[in-house]
Amino acid sequence: MRILVVEDYAPLRKSLVLGLRDAGYVVDETGDGEEGYWYASNNTYDAIILDLMLPGCDGKEIMRRLRHAGSAVTILVLTAKDTVADRVQGLDLGADDYLVKPFALDELLARLRALTRRFVGVKNPIIRIADLEIDPAQRRVLRADASIDLTPREYALLELLASRVGTPVTREEIRQHCYDFSDETASNVIDVYIGYLRRKIDRPGLRPLIHTRRGFGYLIAEPT
Amino acid sequence: MNGWSLRSRLRLGTFAAIVAVMAISSLIVYALINRSLYHEFDATLRTQTQLLAHLVDRQQDFITVDYDAAKFPEYASDVNPDYFCYRSDDDEVLSASPSLIESGRSLPLETGPITAPVIQNLILPDGRKGRCAGIYFKPRSSTVFNDTNVDSPLAHSYPQVKLVVARATTEIESDLSQLALVLLIFCSIAIISTLCIIEFMVRVLLRPVDHVATRIAEYDIHDLSTPWSVKEVPRELVPMVTRLSELLSRLDIVMQRERAFSSDVAHELRTPFAGLRATIEATLARPRDTPHYLTALHECLSICTQTEGVINTLLILSRSDHDHIAITRSACDFDLLLKECWKLVAAEAEKRHLHITWILTPCVAHIDQGLIRLVLTNIYTNAVTYVNDGGTITISTHQDQHATIMTISNSGCSLNPDLAARVFDRFWRGDQARTGTGTHSGLGLALCHVLVTLHGGSIRADIVAEQFTLTITLPL
Numbered sequence: 001m002r003i004l005v006v007e008d009y010a011p012l013r014k015s016l017v018l019g020l021r022d023a024g025y026v027v028d029e030t031g032d033g034e035e036g037y038w039y040a041s042n043n044t045y046d047a048i049i050l051d052l053m054l055p056g057c058d059g060k061e062i063m064r065r066l067r068h069a070g071s072a073v074t075i076l077v078l079t080a081k082d083t084v085a086d087r088v089q090g091l092d093l094g095a096d097d098y099l100v101k102p103f104a105l106d107e108l109l110a111r112l113r114a115l116t117r118r119f120v121g122v123k124n125p126i127i128r129i130a131d132l133e134i135d136p137a138q139r140r141v142l143r144a145d146a147s148i149d150l151t152p153r154e155y156a157l158l159e160l161l162a163s164r165v166g167t168p169v170t171r172e173e174i175r176q177h178c179y180d181f182s183d184e185t186a187s188n189v190i191d192v193y194i195g196y197l198r199r200k201i202d203r204p205g206l207r208p209l210i211h212t213r214r215g216f217g218y219l220i221a222e223p224t
Numbered sequence: 225m226n227g228w229s230l231r232s233r234l235r236l237g238t239f240a241a242i243v244a245v246m247a248i249s250s251l252i253v254y255a256l257i258n259r260s261l262y263h264e265f266d267a268t269l270r271t272q273t274q275l276l277a278h279l280v281d282r283q284q285d286f287i288t289v290d291y292d293a294a295k296f297p298e299y300a301s302d303v304n305p306d307y308f309c310y311r312s313d314d315d316e317v318l319s320a321s322p323s324l325i326e327s328g329r330s331l332p333l334e335t336g337p338i339t340a341p342v343i344q345n346l347i348l349p350d351g352r353k354g355r356c357a358g359i360y361f362k363p364r365s366s367t368v369f370n371d372t373n374v375d376s377p378l379a380h381s382y383p384q385v386k387l388v389v390a391r392a393t394t395e396i397e398s399d400l401s402q403l404a405l406v407l408l409i410f411c412s413i414a415i416i417s418t419l420c421i422i423e424f425m426v427r428v429l430l431r432p433v434d435h436v437a438t439r440i441a442e443y444d445i446h447d448l449s450t451p452w453s454v455k456e457v458p459r460e461l462v463p464m465v466t467r468l469s470e471l472l473s474r475l476d477i478v479m480q481r482e483r484a485f486s487s488d489v490a491h492e493l494r495t496p497f498a499g500l501r502a503t504i505e506a507t508l509a510r511p512r513d514t515p516h517y518l519t520a521l522h523e524c525l526s527i528c529t530q531t532e533g534v535i536n537t538l539l540i541l542s543r544s545d546h547d548h549i550a551i552t553r554s555a556c557d558f559d560l561l562l563k564e565c566w567k568l569v570a571a572e573a574e575k576r577h578l579h580i581t582w583i584l585t586p587c588v589a590h591i592d593q594g595l596i597r598l599v600l601t602n603i604y605t606n607a608v609t610y611v612n613d614g615g616t617i618t619i620s621t622h623q624d625q626h627a628t629i630m631t632i633s634n635s636g637c638s639l640n641p642d643l644a645a646r647v648f649d650r651f652w653r654g655d656q657a658r659t660g661t662g663t664h665s666g667l668g669l670a671l672c673h674v675l676v677t678l679h680g681g682s683i684r685a686d687i688v689a690e691q692f693t694l695t696i697t698l699p700l
């Protein structure tokens with residue numbers, strides 16, 4: 001999943017990015033408000049972690065512009081302002097969640113998972129597709145009760161497909177959600193990683209869950 | 225009377241005034257009536273005296289008194305009689321009223337001419353209070369023709385008669401006692417009625433004061449900005465309400481600033497702590513290599529150092545608010561101090577290819593070097609941070625007979641000139657959204673302002689044609 005971090009305090013931003021990448025997220029980062037708005041309006045993100053006090057354009061203005069433009073991106077606001085009035089204002093401006101500094105990284109990651117689950121309409125924290133079980137909190141994948149080791153990229157790909165069960169995900173969407181600006185994505189790289197994923201998920205003897213839709217993309221679904 | 229309520233003062237004051245007025249009025253009335261009654265009594269007494277004087281007849285050297293008890297029964301009455309007594313020149317009793325004779329007592333001897341009798345109070349022979357009039361006169365002779373002129377030259381050889389007439393004043397006393405009683409009762413009723421009216425009026429008329437007090441009590445401590453209309457306030461209370469309203473507005477501004485300051489302090493301290501925590505948690509989340517740990521530790525140290533700077537600045541500002549900073553002045557070469565402090569930012573200035581111009585006049589200033597170093601560090605950091613890349617910074621000093629003046633000017637200022645005075649506000653930054661957290665917390669120039677002011681000096685900011693200039697004046 002692709003996350004945008006907009007936080008001007010460099011030590012915090014760097015640590016957030018490190019923690020999110022460790023958790024398997026693809027992360028873009030910036031310390032400037034205007035740049036953050038540009039990123040958000042020109043790319044597709046699964047969530048934006050947004051500080052309110054930013055140079056150039058503050059977080060509230062970014063939210064206002066995004067929501068006015070019709071963006072439904074999940075926004076988790078990160079700020080030191082903790083009064084009720086500040087929280088109410090932030091939530092009313094379009095934030096999906098509000099986290100007060102300082103915070104525990106684990107809590108941030110848990111809230112992010114909850115927000116993205118909410119966004120795709122999934123209540124159960126464990127994703128189950130046939131005999132495939134994905135636990136985003138533990139980053140654990142089981143098929144037929146057997147644990148499967150995935151690289152971070154493979155896991156990100158699987159998580160994206162699992163969040164859209166039964167719906168084809170295009171290459172472009174995969175590129176948007178699983179690769180950040182620093183990654184160079186040749187057109188067949190995605191096909192290669194889908195191949196890796198299939199080998200691990202759809203082992204011989206198991207019914208295939210990952211399917212190709214020519215001209216559309218890939219999807220994961222229960223075998224019919 | 226200190227601490228007495230307005231109502232109590234009003235009641236007491238009005239009551240005292242009413243009582244005083246009633247008392248004085250009653251006394252005046254009593255005195256006037258008293259005087260009138262006694263005036264009338266005296267007139268009657270004089271008339272009686274003159275009447276009795278006409279009863280005296282002189283025949284040669286003999287004086288006869290033609291008193292007829294039937295005509296003047298009051299002098300012979302057994303009950304409350306009047307008294308008279310005729311005496312000769314040598315105070316020999318010539319005649320007296322039966323009442324006097326019966327009592328065996330005498331009347332006073334003081335007399336005056338018939339036109340101005342001596343009137344005095346006395347105790348009558350029967351013990352009653354009374355009043356007497358005494359005259360002396362030369363009686364006329366009824367048998368000698370033409371001997372009607374007692375003032376003729378021959379009159380001096382005529383015998384003189386003294387007459388004292390006395391009457392009781394019990395009636396007057398009784399009337400006056402009744403008058404006093406009536407006045408007392410009237411005054412009492414009037415005072416009690418007035419007290420009741422005063423009580424009612426005080427309650428009604430001081431109701432606006434109660435309204436003002438209620439209005440003050442209803443003020444929300446968290447929102448003092450609500451304006452107070454003076455339309456329903458009595459004219460006498462308008463100045464007080466107006467001043468109170470102004471005071472509350474100023475208090476609201478101060479409280480808003482304090483809330484904003486507290487919020488800013490919380491923000492400026494929370495963000496570095498969030499950075500510290502996130503750095504440590506991210507580092508510990510999984511095994512890392514040594515360089516990573518070292519980098520993380522250095523980052524944590526940097527955050528701690530920056531936060532320490534913010535806290536120290538806040539402490540100095542807090543101490544200055546409570547006058548807890550002592551200035552220790554010593555003479556120092558000010559121009560050398562400026563050069564020395566520049567070394568802290570020289571590397572950054574070089575990195576940004578800045579052009580530095582020094583226009584220094586050697587001068588000695590009597591300053592607290594530690595505090596002024598803080599000032600210089602902050603203004604240098606400010607200049608180097610906000611100047612444009614490749615821009616210019618000009619530092620100059622000169623001294624006149626009163627003060628040492630230093631200016632520092634940097635190019636590339638994008639602030640509105642109207643905001644120049646705001647740069648000394650705590651936590652104020654040109655870009656309000658920027659997170660300070662340490663070197664650019666918005667406290668540096670606020671600190672400079674406080675420290676320069678402690679020296680008895682001044683600091684001013686000017687923005688002209690994208691040049692930001694600080695002028696510091698330190699008195700000699």
